[in-house]
Structures are given as structure tokens and as C-alpha cells.
Amino acid sequence: MRINERFIQELQEKVDIESVISSSITLKRRGKTLVGLCPFHNEKTPSFTVYPESNSFYCFGCGAGGDVITFVRRMENLDYIEAVKSVAQMAGMSMPEDGYDDTLSKQRMKLLSANREAARFYHECLMDPKNRAALDYFLNRGLSINTIRRFGLGYAPNDWRELINHLKSKGFTEHELVLANLARRSDKDGRTNFYDNFRNRVMFPIIDLRGNVIAFGGRVMDDSKPKYINTSDTLVYKKSNGVFGLNLAKNANDNKLILVEGYMDVIALHQAGFTNAIACLGTAFTNEQANLLSRYADEVIICYDNDGAGRTATARALGVLNKTGLKLRVVQMTGGKDADEIIRTHGKERFADLLKGAASTTEYKLLEERAKRDLSTDDGKVEFLIAAAQVLASCGTIERDIYSTRLSNELGVSADSIKAQIKSAEGKLRRLEESRKHKEEMAAIEKSFEDKNNPERAANLKAARAEETLIASFMRNPDFYNKLKERISPEDFVTAFNRRIMQSLVKALENGIEPNLSAFSADFTPEEMDSVTRIFHLSSTLGNTLRECEDCIEVLKDKSSQKITDTSSMSDEEFLKLFKKK
Numbered sequence: 001m002r003i004n005e006r007f008i009q010e011l012q013e014k015v016d017i018e019s020v021i022s023s024s025i026t027l028k029r030r031g032k033t034l035v036g037l038c039p040f041h042n043e044k045t046p047s048f049t050v051y052p053e054s055n056s057f058y059c060f061g062c063g064a065g066g067d068v069i070t071f072v073r074r075m076e077n078l079d080y081i082e083a084v085k086s087v088a089q090m091a092g093m094s095m096p097e098d099g100y101d102d103t104l105s106k107q108r109m110k111l112l113s114a115n116r117e118a119a120r121f122y123h124e125c126l127m128d129p130k131n132r133a134a135l136d137y138f139l140n141r142g143l144s145i146n147t148i149r150r151f152g153l154g155y156a157p158n159d160w161r162e163l164i165n166h167l168k169s170k171g172f173t174e175h176e177l178v179l180a181n182l183a184r185r186s187d188k189d190g191r192t193n194f195y196d197n198f199r200n201r202v203m204f205p206i207i208d209l210r211g212n213v214i215a216f217g218g219r220v221m222d223d224s225k226p227k228y229i230n231t232s233d234t235l236v237y238k239k240s241n242g243v244f245g246l247n248l249a250k251n252a253n254d255n256k257l258i259l260v261e262g263y264m265d266v267i268a269l270h271q272a273g274f275t276n277a278i279a280c281l282g283t284a285f286t287n288e289q290a291n292l293l294s295r296y297a298d299e300v301i302i303c304y305d306n307d308g309a310g311r312t313a314t315a316r317a318l319g320v321l322n323k324t325g326l327k328l329r330v331v332q333m334t335g336g337k338d339a340d341e342i343i344r345t346h347g348k349e350r351f352a353d354l355l356k357g358a359a360s361t362t363e364y365k366l367l368e369e370r371a372k373r374d375l376s377t378d379d380g381k382v383e384f385l386i387a388a389a390q391v392l393a394s395c396g397t398i399e400r401d402i403y404s405t406r407l408s409n410e411l412g413v414s415a416d417s418i419k420a421q422i423k424s425a426e427g428k429l430r431r432l433e434e435s436r437k438h439k440e441e442m443a444a445i446e447k448s449f450e451d452k453n454n455p456e457r458a459a460n461l462k463a464a465r466a467e468e469t470l471i472a473s474f475m476r477n478p479d480f481y482n483k484l485k486e487r488i489s490p491e492d493f494v495t496a497f498n499r500r501i502m503q504s505l506v507k508a509l510e511n512g513i514e515p516n517l518s519a520f521s522a523d524f525t526p527e528e529m530d531s532v533t534r535i536f537h538l539s540s541t542l543g544n545t546l547r548e549c550e551d552c553i554e555v556l557k558d559k560s561s562q563k564i565t566d567t568s569s570m571s572d573e574e575f576l577k578l579f580k581k582k
């Protein structure tokens with residue numbers, strides 16, 4: 001079952017893609033289109049394009065594309081039905097009551113409500129006098145009862161089934177609890193058992209931007225292992241997207257975020273009034289997390305622990321965040337190993353001072369290089385200057401000037417020779433950059449043959465191109481289809497993926513539905529919509545003539561010419577690439 005098509009059409013007409021997308025990212029008008037920085041990949045120059053005329057978007061950088069429903073679906077990580085509901089809400093339309101399949105959507109709602117009930121249960125357990133040791137754990141770490149409530153902290157009792165029994169009495173099944181990763185299942189000696197995933201741990205609920213409890217982190221109260229157990233990926237949670245505290249920090253309103261390592265750092269900072277603190281979950285900082293942060297801030301101040309692991313994590317986070325165009329600064333932690341400890345031993349004023357003195361990315365990198373060497377020896381000085389020149393090679397003139405003078409005064413080397421060293425490092429950097437760009441370009445050409453959604457495309461390039469031309473032409477000129485429909489049908493299509501697109505298109509055309517992208521978004525996943533959108537936008541580069549369509553039909557009817565890739569219309573580079581492959 002699916003949402004009725006007339007409703008989707010009406011929705012598309014009513015909702016304005018420009019206003020929906022511009023509520024998430026900043027768009028600039030460029031002729032008939034709008035452009036902005038793509039929210040689905042890291043970029044500094046905008047390649048994300050919105051087409052108000054066709055109610056669609058397409059990113060020339062990563063190939064993401066689709067209609068307004070696909071956009072909301074990807075952006076908010078929703079399933080199709082939920083995305084339609086969300087868009088309908090924006091348009092002020094109510095959903096039709098008649099049949100649509102919302103199994104997945106219902107399942108997600110169920111998991112979210114199981115999580116909410118679990119969070120409530122854990123919190124009540126924490127406040128239960130018989131679990132005083134757990135409450136003491138938080139109180140001894142300096143948290144107030146108010147803070148404990150604000151973050152909804154809890155305690156998972158030392159029992160194999162207490163949560164399961166409680167949630168079963170609330171109407172949840174064991175199977176649902178396993179799906180939510182609140183319970184685990186074991187099959188031993190032909191018997192199936194279910195048991196609580198979190199036991200004898202203090203609990204940190206992870207809450208998304210809409211206020212849903214999507215996951216938990218559970219920590220032991222002593223030195224036993226593992227120190228943390230976290231919810232693994234579920235229908236409602238993806239660890240690589242997880243950010244702890246963003247639900248509260250997004251309201252902090254100064255466009256800055258303080259990035260710390262753990263749950264306790266975030267909570268201690270919020271209690272001390274630094275309500276823009278967050279932590280990224282998972283072991284490695286990801287592009288998804290960086291993109292998410294760049295939607296809520298202009299500047300990120302990194303405050304990782306003052307140890308080897310913290311420095312490695314800082315270097316990694318700088319690398320990933322640097323691609324987002326966010327302003328970055330790094331706090332040099334002194335007086336304690338992490339934010340929590342510094343505030344507890346020296347007070348919040350000390351931490352505020354550290355924030356104020358946070359180093360720029362350049363300063364931080366120079367400090368790191370310096371710390372690795374002994375500057376009292378000549379060898380140490382030379383090594384440091386070479387490393388410093390590499391850091392400064394990627395900076396602008398003013399920054400170079402400032403730091404060259406500073407280094408010159410400090411190390412007793414002339415500013416001119418430092419600048420010369422930077423120039424030579426810059427040359428090396430540029431050559432590296434050029435070879436990286438070249439590799440990227442070659443990879444892009446490779447990608448234009450291969451389509452992850454249509455694995456048959458590369459081997460049937462000529463036929464696939466004919467299919468795509470037909471689809472794009474028919475979408476733009478339904479009239480062509482009416483004139484040619486006796487001569488071509490989806491069965492003539494060679495590649496299965498394009499055949500599916502053609503089937504959906506024919507269905508829409510036969511039902512008299514205007515063939516725009518929304519006619520496909522119910523039948524194709526957001527990832528598949530990328531390819532559908534690419535094909536859809538081909539029409540702007542095509543001749544859009546009946547003749548062109550007839551030629552394509554010839555290609556598809558001529559079985560002998562199909563299986564080979566056509567090289568006559570390729571650029572030299574494309575041909576070379578193909579040649580190399582063979």
C-alpha cells in the first residue's frame with residue numbers, strides 16, 4: 001500500500017522547495033536556480049543546486065538529488081511516510097486517512113516509545129533509595145539533582161530482567177526490546193533467553209534534536225570492564241551521526257560549540273553555565289558529525305583531554321572539521337586532564353579563561369610541532385623551522401607575516417629566510433594538491449561510467465545512455481511518449497534499474513500524472529533518487545526532439561549493438577579510461 005498519488009501531487013504543488021531547503025541551509029540565487037553548500041558532503045564552494053521550477057535539487061559534488069520529500073527524508077533521517085507527514089505539516093495539509101504502508105514508521109515510533117519508557121525507568125531507579133550508590137556516584141562527581149534531572153540521567157539495576165519485565169508490563173514485546181538494543185537474545189541448548197543489555201551501570205540517555213530518546217550510554221561505577229556500553233545502531237539511531245548534548249546546545253545561541261570527549265564533560269560544562277558543550281559519540285570523529293555541527297555553529301572550540309589519546313583525537317577532529325569551513329580553535333588544557341576536572345578543582349572562571357585563550361588552528365599546530373623538539377639545540381631549531389614552514393605554507397600572507405616575525409625574534413633566525421622556507425614548502429604543497437585534484441578528476445570520470453544504483457550501466461553504456469535520454473525526454477515532453485508508446489516499452493530496456501524508472505514513468509504517464517520527481521520518490525530509496533535526479537536533469541543538455549528519441553529507440557531495438565560500449569561520443573579522456581580498463 002502507498003499514499004495516494006493525487007495527495008503527493010497536491011503536496012508538491014503546495015510546498016515550496018526553496019523555503020523548505022533554505023530553512024536548513026543558506027541558499028543564494030543564481031539565475032533560475034539557487035545554490036548553497038551541500039549538507040550531504042563536505043565542501044567549501046557551493047555545488048548544491050535547487051531548481052524551483054522542477055521542485056528538485058541536485059548536488060554536482062556528491063550526486064545527491066531528488067524532490068522535496070527526498071530532501072527531508074535524508075536530512076532528518078526519516079522513512080518515506082514520515083517524510084511525507086513532515087512535508088505535509090509544513091504545507092498545512094493533513095494526511096489522507098486511506099491506506100498507506102507505515103509498518104516501518106510504526107516500528108520506529110514503537111522503538112522511540114520503548115526508549116522513552118526505559119529512560120523513565122532508569123531515572124526512577126536512580127532516585128530509588130535502594131540504589132543510593134548510583135546516585136552517590138553522580139553527586140560525588142559534583143552534579144546537582146537539577147542537572148541529573150535536566151539530562152535525565154539514570155541507573156540500570158543489577159538484574160538480568162528488571163527492565164524487560166517492566167517494559168513488558170507496559171505492552172512492549174521482547175522482540176521490540178531487542179530491536180531497540182535495550183535487551184539481548186541468547187540461544188543456548190535449544191532455549192531462547194532474553195536479558196537486559198544494560199546492568200549495574202549509570203545511564204546517559206542520548207536525545208535527538210526533536211527531543212526523542214534515541215540511544216543510551218551506560219558506564220560502570222568502578223574500574224571494571226568494559227567501562228562503557230553504548231546502544232549499537234538501530235532503526236532510530238546511527239552511531240556515526242551521534243552527538244551528545246546538541247539538543248540542549250543548539251539553543252545556546254552564540255553560534256559556537258565546545259567539543260569535549262565524554263558525557264561527564266558535557267554535563268559538567270552545562271552545569272557550570274557553558275551550555276554549548278557537546279560530545280561526538282563513537283571512537284572516530286565522522287564527516288556526518290562534522291556536517292551536523294556546521295549546521296548549528298560557525299565556530300567549534302575543541303577541548304579534548306590533555307593526554308596522548310586526546311591529542312590524536314584533536315588532530316583527527318581538526319582534519320575532518322577543516323573540510324566544513326567552520327572556524328576552529330583548540331583549548332590547551334592546563335590544570336587538569338579534562339574539562340570536568342578543571343572545573344571541579346579550579347572553578348568555572350579558570351575554564352572560561354582557557355576558552356578565551358584557545359589557540360587558532362595555526363597556533364595549535366605550531367605548539368604541537370614545538371613540543372616534539374628540543375629548541376635548545378641547533379638541530380631541534382632547524383627541524384622545528386622546517387615543520388613550522390609546512391604549517392604556515394597553507395596560511396594567508398598576513399598570518400605568515402605575523403608568525404615569521406614571531407619565530408624570527410624567538411629563534412634568532414632572519415624573517416626572510418623563514419619566509420623563503422615557507423615559499424618552498426608552499427611549492428611542495430601545491431604539487432601535492434594538484435596531484436590530489438588530478439586523482440579526484442580521474443575518479444569522477446570513472447564514476448560517470450559506473451553508477452552504484454545501476455551496476456549494468458558501465459558494461460552497456462550505449463544502451464544505458466539511450467534509456468536515460470528517453471526517460472529524460474519523456475519526463476520533459478509527455479507528448480513524445482504518447483507519439484512513441486507503440487514502439488517502446490519498459491521491456492525493451494536493457495538495464496534493470498533504468499527499466500524500473502521507465503515502469504514508474506509509464507505508470508504515471510498512463511494515469512495522467514504530471515511526471516516530476518515526486519512520481520518516483522515512493523518507489524525509490526533516497527540513494528536511488530540520486531540517479532533518478534541525475535537522469536531527470538539530463539533534459540537540459542539534450543536536444544529534446546522526437547528524432548533524438550527515435551534514434552534511442554533504434555539503439556534499444558538493435559540487439560547487436562547493445563552489449564558494447566559506444567566510444568564514438570566519448571571525450572578523449574573517457575576513451576583513455578575505458579581503454580585502460582580493457
Ligand SMILES: [Zn+2]
Pocket residue numbers: 038039040041048059060061062063064
Ligand atoms: Zn553534495
